[in-house]
Amino acid sequence: MSILKAENLVRRLVGEIPVTLVDDISLEIQAGEFVCIMGPSGSGKSSLLYLLGLLDVASSGQLWLDNENVSRLNEDQLANRRLEKLGFVFQFHFLLAEFTVLANVTLPMRRLGRLSETKLNQRGMALLDSLGVADQSHKYPHQLSGGQRQRVAIARALANDPLVILADEPTGNLDTASGALVQQILRDLAHQTGKAVVAVTHDPVFASSADRRIMLIDGKINPDLS
Amino acid sequence: MPIQLQIALTHLTSRKRQTLVSLSGVVLGVAFFLAVSALMRGSEQDFIKRLVDNSPHITVYDEYRHPQIQPAQLRWPDGAVHIQHLTPKTEVRGIRSYREKLALIETLPGLRIAPVLIGPVVLSFAGRDQAGSLSGIIPSKMKTVSTIQEKMQQGSLDALTANPNGIIIGRGLSDKFQIGLGRNLSVATQDGGSRVMKVVGIFRTGNAIYDESQSFANLKRAQVMFDRPNRINRFIIQLDDPYQARDIAHRIETAIAYKATSWTEASEDILSLLTVRNIIMFSVVLAILIVASFGIYNTLSTIVIEKTRDIAILKSMGFHANDIRLIFLFEGSIIGAIGSVFGLLLGAGLMHILSTIEVKPPGVTEKAFLPIWWGIEQFELAVLFALSSCILAAYLPARRAGKVHPVEILRGA
Ligand SMILES: Nc1ncnc2c1ncn2[C@@H]1O[C@H](COP(=O)(O)OP(=O)(O)OP(=O)(O)O)[C@@H](O)[C@H]1O
Numbered sequence: 001m002s003i004l005k006a007e008n009l010v011r012r013l014v015g016e017i018p019v020t021l022v023d024d025i026s027l028e029i030q031a032g033e034f035v036c037i038m039g040p041s042g043s044g045k046s047s048l049l050y051l052l053g054l055l056d057v058a059s060s061g062q063l064w065l066d067n068e069n070v071s072r073l074n075e076d077q078l079a080n081r082r083l084e085k086l087g088f089v090f091q092f093h094f095l096l097a098e099f100t101v102l103a104n105v106t107l108p109m110r111r112l113g114r115l116s117e118t119k120l121n122q123r124g125m126a127l128l129d130s131l132g133v134a135d136q137s138h139k140y141p142h143q144l145s146g147g148q149r150q151r152v153a154i155a156r157a158l159a160n161d162p163l164v165i166l167a168d169e170p171t172g173n174l175d176t177a178s179g180a181l182v183q184q185i186l187r188d189l190a191h192q193t194g195k196a197v198v199a200v201t202h203d204p205v206f207a208s209s210a211d212r213r214i215m216l217i218d219g220k221i222n223p224d225l226s
Numbered sequence: 227m228p229i230q231l232q233i234a235l236t237h238l239t240s241r242k243r244q245t246l247v248s249l250s251g252v253v254l255g256v257a258f259f260l261a262v263s264a265l266m267r268g269s270e271q272d273f274i275k276r277l278v279d280n281s282p283h284i285t286v287y288d289e290y291r292h293p294q295i296q297p298a299q300l301r302w303p304d305g306a307v308h309i310q311h312l313t314p315k316t317e318v319r320g321i322r323s324y325r326e327k328l329a330l331i332e333t334l335p336g337l338r339i340a341p342v343l344i345g346p347v348v349l350s351f352a353g354r355d356q357a358g359s360l361s362g363i364i365p366s367k368m369k370t371v372s373t374i375q376e377k378m379q380q381g382s383l384d385a386l387t388a389n390p391n392g393i394i395i396g397r398g399l400s401d402k403f404q405i406g407l408g409r410n411l412s413v414a415t416q417d418g419g420s421r422v423m424k425v426v427g428i429f430r431t432g433n434a435i436y437d438e439s440q441s442f443a444n445l446k447r448a449q450v451m452f453d454r455p456n457r458i459n460r461f462i463i464q465l466d467d468p469y470q471a472r473d474i475a476h477r478i479e480t481a482i483a484y485k486a487t488s489w490t491e492a493s494e495d496i497l498s499l500l501t502v503r504n505i506i507m508f509s510v511v512l513a514i515l516i517v518a519s520f521g522i523y524n525t526l527s528t529i530v531i532e533k534t535r536d537i538a539i540l541k542s543m544g545f546h547a548n549d550i551r552l553i554f555l556f557e558g559s560i561i562g563a564i565g566s567v568f569g570l571l572l573g574a575g576l577m578h579i580l581s582t583i584e585v586k587p588p589g590v591t592e593k594a595f596l597p598i599w600w601g602i603e604q605f606e607l608a609v610l611f612a613l614s615s616c617i618l619a620a621y622l623p624a625r626r627a628g629k630v631h632p633v634e635i636l637r638g639a
Pocket residue numbers: 013019020021039040041042043044045046047048637
């Protein structure tokens with residue numbers, strides 16, 4: 001059974017010059033699957049990811065997350081789904097500069113409010129440990145290397161044990177070695193913990209490690225290259 | 227601690243300089259408000275106290291507030307004919323049968339009353355003249371309604387009882403005439419009568435005109451001099467509760483028909499001046515707090531702009547627009563609360579310093595200090611003003627932060 005399912009998703013911008021960012025996209029993603037979205041610059045990869053991640057609302061079409069139709073939810077309900085079921089990793093780490101690494105990782109748990117202070121710190125440390133950055137927990141983001149920051153960002157995305165991880169060019173800003181490590185981590189997350197991982201990438205090596213590739217051109221899926 | 231509050235604190239502590247500037251705006255606003263308000267309210271109360279202490283609470287005059295109704299009008303109240311240009315009956319001026327009226331008013335509780343006959347006189351000594359007014363008084367009664375006894379520099383009111391030919395004059399006249407205790411001066415009334423009287427007392431109120439022109443004599447003697455036996459033309463009344471003056475004046479006027487004026491009625495212009503003063507004070511303080519709010523607004527707006535990415539990432543994580551707004555409202559409230567605490571301390575300090583400043587009001591010989599009001603209301607008001615202006619100042623940035631759309635920011639990043 002699919003964890004994420006889109007049917008005829010369309011995202012249009014109405015303005016002086018109307019633009020169609022995402023054009024009639026249908027797809028299904030299973031739990032434990034590692035999927036890459038590829039395509040030329042401007043083809044709508046990020047736009048699709050924002051729709052799948054409930055950050056943006058489709059102009060038309062249907063979207064199911066964990067067997068719930070989320071197409072008609074309001075802003076706060078969408079925020080709750082993001083908090084509980086989704087985790088994001090971006091090209092830039094987007095860690096909060098004034099918080100320590102551990103505080104950054106525990107932030108979503110604090111907002112969810114299901115764990116005690118001790119419990120959530122323990123969980124935060126465990127996540128950092130699983131990503132090999134436990135020794136950095138009391139540093140501030142600016143004291144870390146790019147690869148370390150991206151691993152902390154992944155730890156934060158995992159904070160509330162999401163069903164789906166959405167990553168937008170997670171290795172776009174990293175050197176080859178760090179990129180390879182992040183790629184390995186995302187792959188393991190899908191295959192070992194059963195999360196669905198959807199990653200946008202330009203990197204063919206990264207894409208080659210995915211279970212499946214979705215090729216976008218002009219906001220549409222190109223079935224021949226997918 | 228809620229995560230929103232924690233983020234708010236982090237924002238503020240990571241921008242210490244800006245936070246301190248905003249904070250000092252609030253601190254100064256609150257402190258100035260307290261100092262100004264304490265001084266204004268203090269001096270207002272001091273002023274009213276002086277007014278209440280030094281002027282009669284109620285004065286009954288030998289006049290009617292409305293002309294007496296003509297007999298014809300009494301007989302035909304709905305008469306179609308209106309009679310004009312009638313001359314009222316001529317009568318000896320003064321309050322008639324004052325002893326009964328005095329007894330009647332004295333039955334009212336919480337009040338002291340003294341009858342006075344006041345008239346114009348010209349005092350002469352060694353070829354110099356001074357026009358003024360002479361009040362005929364009963365010293366024992368006068369002492370209960372007037373502070374004049376406390377203002378005596380030499381002699382006392384009782385000397386008028388002991389010496390029916392005595393007169394009490396002010397320091398101003400005594401200086402002008404170069405005349406001292408025990409000397410005689412001549413007192414002339416309007417009808418041409420003149421009499422030599424002996425100075426038995428000298429007072430000083432600090433009011434220059436009063437100290438030059440006012441004099442006191444025994445009531446009996448004044449009645450003879452003004453040729454108005456058994457008449458008086460004023461009742462001077464002091465109340466235990468001066469704020470009852472308007473009501474009691476009205477009751478007296480209804481009871482005895484003569485015009486009775488309360489101190490509030492007599493000083494209406496001054497009292498309305500105090501209102502104007504209060505409005506000015508509140509405007510000034512409001513202006514200070516508005517400036518302080520601009521500081522907070524500015525700081526928070528800067529934080530919102532600097533932290534747009536953070537806001538976007540918090541929202542993408544699942545924070546609601548409300549959580550984001552709360553963060554910035556917390557920041558405003560924290561500045562308001564801490565600013566209020568230090569503002570109250572600084573304000574109390576300023577008030578204490580002000581209260582040690584010595585002033586010398588005229589006619590007062592003992593040490594006096596700036597009047598400072600320590601009422602709790604103004605402290606509450608200061609905090610209320612400060613908190614509400616801080617939250618108000620935080621509202622707009624908070625709303626803007628709540629509206630940040632993560633996708634727009636993530637695309638731009
Ligand atoms: N606010 C906007 N107004 C107009 N056009 C927009 C707006 N946002 C995005 N676009 C256009 O929509 C298209 C899809 O953008 P999107 O960011 O999804 O592409 P992408 O595949 O992620 O590209 P990249 O690989 O460069 O990140 C682009 O052509 C872009 O110019």
